[in-house]
Amino acid sequence: MARPTEVAVPSTPTGLPFDDIRVLMARLPGPSAEAVAATRAREAQLVKPAGALGRLEEISEWLAAWQGKAPPTVSRPLVAIFAGAHGVASRGVSAYPASVTRQMLDAFGNGHAAINQICATFDVGLKVFDLAVDRPTPDITTDAAMSESECAATMAYGMEAIAGGIDLLIVGEMGIGNTTVAAALSCALYGGAPEDWVGRGTGVDDEGLARKAEAVRAALKRHEGHLADPLEALRRVGGRELAAMAGAILAARLERVPVVIDGYVASAAAGVLHALDSSALDHCVAGHLSAETAHRRLLQRLELKPLLDLGMRLGEGSGGALAAAMIKAAVACHTGMATFAEAAVADRG
Numbered sequence: 603m604a605r606p607t608e609v610a611v612p613s614t615p616t617g618l619p620f621d622d623i624r625v626l627m628a629r630l631p632g633p634s635a636e637a638v639a640a641t642r643a644r645e646a647q648l649v650k651p652a653g654a655l656g657r658l659e660e661i662s663e664w665l666a667a668w669q670g671k672a673p674p675t676v677s678r679p680l681v682a683i684f685a686g687a688h689g690v691a692s693r694g695v696s697a698y699p700a701s702v703t704r705q706m707l708d709a710f711g712n713g714h715a716a717i718n719q720i721c722a723t724f725d726v727g728l729k730v731f732d733l734a735v736d737r738p739t740p741d742i743t744t745d746a747a748m749s750e751s752e753c754a755a756t757m758a759y760g761m762e763a764i765a766g767g768i769d770l771l772i773v774g775e776m777g778i779g780n781t782t783v784a785a786a787l788s789c790a791l792y793g794g795a796p797e798d799w800v801g802r803g804t805g806v807d808d809e810g811l812a813r814k815a816e817a818v819r820a821a822l823k824r825h826e827g828h829l830a831d832p833l834e835a836l837r838r839v840g841g842r843e844l845a846a847m848a849g850a851i852l853a854a855r856l857e858r859v860p861v862v863i864d865g866y867v868a869s870a871a872a873g874v875l876h877a878l879d880s881s882a883l884d885h886c887v888a889g890h891l892s893a894e895t896a897h898r899r900l901l902q903r904l905e906l907k908p909l910l911d912l913g914m915r916l917g918e919g920s921g922g923a924l925a926a927a928m929i930k931a932a933v934a935c936h937t938g939m940a941t942f943a944e945a946a947v948a949d950r951g
C-alpha cells in the first residue's frame with residue numbers, strides 16, 4: 603500500500619513499523635496564532651452583535667488556526683468512509699449479518715446510502731476506502747486483529763484520505779461488528795467495565811448487548827498485559843478501519859487539514875492518538891453525539907464537544923457530514939458578511 607506523497611515519512615531507518623508512527627506523532631504542528639488573531643479581528647467587525655454567532659465564530663477561528671490561514675476555507679471538504687470486516691462479528695454482536703458491509707459499499711458506489719444524499723445536499727466529496735472487507739480480521743477474543751506491520755501499513759493507507767488538496771476531512775466508517783471493537787478499544791484505552799463501553803450499535807436486543815459485553819471482556823482478558831501502549835491496543839483489539847481512521851487523522855494534522863470526527867467508532871480510533879498525546883486531536887471537532895450510549899463518555903475523555911445532537915447512530919460519516927454543512931455556513935458568514943462600516947450599520951457606542 604503506497605504512502606501518500608503529501609505526508610512526511612521519516613527517511614532515517616527505524617526499527618519496528620510503529621516507530622514511523624511515533625516519529626510522526628513527535629512532529630505535530632501547532633495552531634497558527636496569526637491566523638486566529640486575523641480571524642478574530644474580522645469577526646469583531648462583522649454586522650452582528652459581538653459574539654452573536656456563538657459556536658460558529660469558534661469554528662471559524664479553529665479552522666483558521668489549523669489551516670494556518672485567514673480567512674479559512676471549506677472549498678473542498680471530503681467524507682472518507684473506511685470500511686473493514688471483523689472476525690468478532692461471528693459472535694452475535696450485531697443486529698445485521700456481516701455480509702451487509704460489502705453490500706453497503708456497493709450502495710455507496712451506487713449513490714443509494716444516506717451519506718450519498720447528505721454529501722450531495724451540501725456539496726461535500728465522498729471517498730470510500732475498502733480495507734479488505736472480504737477478508738475479516740481475526741476475532742479479537744482469541745487473536746490480535748492485526749500484526750504490527752499490517753496495522754502500521756493500514757494507518758499509512760488511511761493517510762491517503764488527505765490527498766488531493768482537501769481543506770476539511772470528515773472521518774467516517776462502515777463495518778458490521780465495529781461498535782464491539784470500538785468498545786474493546788475504548789475500554790483498553792480508558793478502563794472501566796465492558797458494560798460502560800458497549801451499546802446497541804445497529805440495534806441489538808438485550809441478549810446481543812450481553813454478548814457484546816462478554817466479547818469485550820474476553821478480548822481484554824486475552825490481551826491483558828499488552829494494552830498499555832495505545833498502538834498495541836489498536837492492533838490487538840481494534841480493526842483495519844479504526845487503524846486507517848487514526849492514520850487519516852494524524853496525516854490531516856501534519857498537512858494542516860482540520861478534521862470532523864463522525865460517531866462512536868471514529869471517536870474510538872481518534873482515542874488512540876489522544877492516548878498517545880493529549881493535544882493530538884486539537885485539529886478535530888466531534889461532528890455529533892451519537893445515540894450509541896458510550897459516545898458521550900468517550901467524547902468527555904477526548905475533551906471534544908459535539909456540534910450536533912440528532913439522535914443518529916448510522917455511522918458512514920453521516921453525522922460528521924451534517925456538521926460539515928454547519929462548518930461551511932460558519933465560513934460563509936465569516937467571509938461573506940459585510941463589516942459595520944461596509945454595510946453602513948451603526949456599531950455599538
Ligand SMILES: O=C(O)c1ccc[n+]([C@@H]2O[C@H](COP(=O)([O-])O)[C@@H](O)[C@H]2O)c1
Pocket residue numbers: 695696697698775776777778779780781782802803804805806864865866867868892893894897914915916917918
Ligand atoms: O458511529 C456510530 O456512532 C455508530 C453507532 C451505531 C452503529 N454504527 C454503524 O453500524 C455498524 C456497526 O454496528 P454493529 O451493531 O454492527 O456493531 C457500522 O457500520 C457503523 O458504521 C455506527
Ligand SMILES: Cc1cc2nc[nH]c2cc1C
Pocket residue numbers: 698702706775776777804916917918
Ligand atoms: C444497513 C446498514 C447501513 C449502515 N451504514 C453504516 N452502518 C450500517 C449498518 C447497516 C446494517
